[in-house]
Amino acid sequence: MSNMKTSIDPAVNYLLPLAQKAGIETAWDRFEAMKPQCGFGELGICCRICWKGPCRIDPFGNGPQKGICGADADTIVARNLARMIAAGAAAHAEHGHHVALTLLEIGEGHALPYKIKEEKKLRNIAERLNLNPEGKDIKQVAKEVALASLEDFSRQKSSIPCNWAKETLTASRVEKLVELGVMPHNIHATIAEIMHRTHVGCDADAVNILLGGLKGALADYTGMYLSTELSDVLFGIPEPVVTAANLGVLKEDAVNIAVHGHNPLLSEIVCDLAIKMNEEAKKAGAKEGINIVGICCTGNEVMMRRGIPLATNYLSQELALVTGAVDAIVVDVQCIMPSLAALKECFHTEVITTMPGNKIPGATHLEFSEETALENAAKIIKLAIDAYKRRDRSKVNIPDYKETAIVGFSAEAVLAALSKVNPEDPLKPLIDNIVNGNILGIALFAGCNNLRVTQDHNFTTIAKELARNNVLMLATGCGAGAFAKHGLMTQEATEAYAGDSLKEVLTVIGEAAGLNGPLPLVLHMGSCVDNTRAVNLAVAVANKLGVDLDKLPVVASAPEAMAEKAVAIGTWAVTLGLPTHLGIVPQVIGSPLVTEVLTEKIKDLVGGYFMVETDPKKAAVKLVAAIKERREGLGI
């Protein structure tokens, strides 16, 4: 295992040799041990949908060309892909459903440790959902918004689109999606529909299955959108805040608690309580009290809203424990490596699972519920303090690496910054600068790390290239984590890497917003569930220009994609009309038909399409070309 290929993160490269010396296994070791990976799986041409299988298609044409039931490579690849989208949508749906149910509880007046932090946003949402909030009590509004959101999980009439999909897109996009038959009416039903049509002996038409996949991706979009907006109502709208990222944010003299996963419902309460229990930690000998740090998207959530530093992103989560300085890692759902519990054997760290449906053997399970959140959080912090007392000082190795990061650019925050330049018409400065070419276009980077590429390398390489080309960049999820760790969410990065005209625009807005300098080079828009914040902005721009999303010089990129959620997000980005880059070859190339549809034919249907390019430099060239093509289309 050569470090050249593992990561460009200095903290990772400091800790990995230590882990190796101590005989501690990490994802990088397991990746090596996994090689060679099965080619059938990589091509997407193995089917395990029924117990007659697994069936595999010989891509060389000598062996079987059909599964036992007769399904060919096209059918199998399309089914596998649609199922991944359904799984991704299910993950985001659960997340959104959970938040909406909590809002309903509050609306119904149940005594919960939660309250509505953003009344104004809640009323705005109610208006967007046509609920006429005027003059209504806030609890009533909360209840109505919650019920309207929950309707998106329960509506039976298939001709009525999901509230959150219909009200958040351009009218022409909604019309197009309805016409194509891919507009979801019910998130859960759409996921169920994919599971049905990909069952043995059902839909065998690859293109039809893919259309089902697009519908699933839009269900994903709907779940994500309501998740983000309702989380803002409960926990606050992110605003720019200066914080730090990378493992150097761990403190030797503090009880370090890492919050990891995706759902802010528990982590928010843990953060609240940590402040109250600080003295207890000091009594236990931790001079600096409690130090909360984030990992993955739970980390992004608390980073955006509270300025809590980010310890690391997905791929290096194990290394947080290898520092020997994490006393407790509290995990909720998604992207948690089960290996964390094994690492606990080598260190004193408490690994605490909190969700009934997410347990890990070897971890301490402390079940969380909305009503008992306060007690749960108190217990978690107690466990962390106890663990701190057991910490083995000789095993502590906190790498001295951290970078400043300015984060918290929700759509509202971006508009607020723009309104400092033009209070009457905040979008005007953005649009003017796009039209005059000062800003060539906008790129949204979405999450994940993947061992198939050097950690964070694709993200930073593409970003520096796009910056030079004056592309305004937004980022979410572990991509945002990568940029934060590598110092690209700073004003200095803007000075160093932005092209002249982009630098000028970012400086004008930054100065007006009182930042004493430019906006950071990459704007942190949140966790992966928050990708819809970027859509929020893009739709506002599109509506103002009177065009649909597929005309805007806006592109998306998932250069180190990995999760099923990412597959769903990428697919809805394409469905909404965006050219979307993947830096990892997706597991579909065993079917030339599916590959062609996703990279070319789909353009005629929805305007967006996938671009696959594993070389980050070439990817940047392709993204810039896609932006320029859009500009030409608009005649600018």
Add this chain to the structure above:
Amino acid sequence: MLVKKTKENRFIYVDPRRCLGCRNCELACATAYADCDLQTAVTKGLQLQPRNSVVQVDDMVMPIQCRQCEDAPCALACPTGAIYQEDGFVKINEGSCVGCKVCAMVCPFGAIIITQDINDNGNRRTKKAKARKCDLCFSRQDSDEVSCACVEACPTKAIMLVDYESYRKKIIEERGKELARAHSKTKVGWK
């Protein structure tokens, strides 16, 4: 003196361009030696030890197994005579093997694996580790028809059992054709 003509050993031929790295051949090899099917082996917790191993070099993948060398270094080096030539195979008699690893050291392909048989409880005197290698499935041949588990299992037909004589004949024919074509193009005639 009359020299008896002996046939050269057959061997496993691999086309790395076709190998997908699915390790089906490893599984097939291992279950062939465990003498049961995969599910049974897994549920019974039997030790599975393939005699081949799929390796990755850059973006090429291929299985490596015993080449059935004619002047087999392993057989020459083996102090107990456990490895020997017979009937066109480099055979191994695990009963005589003491696990000294000399064969593993001299095999130019790393084709020999020395492992303990965990199904056979060792005692404190000996761990009963033995050399294991591909013997073209000799131990599971029940007819004259040689058939290798890995070859049967490969879904892309990347591997085959090759008879050296016919392999050489084919190669010569191919090279001959190439040469002939090259000459016919240049056509330097005497006139």
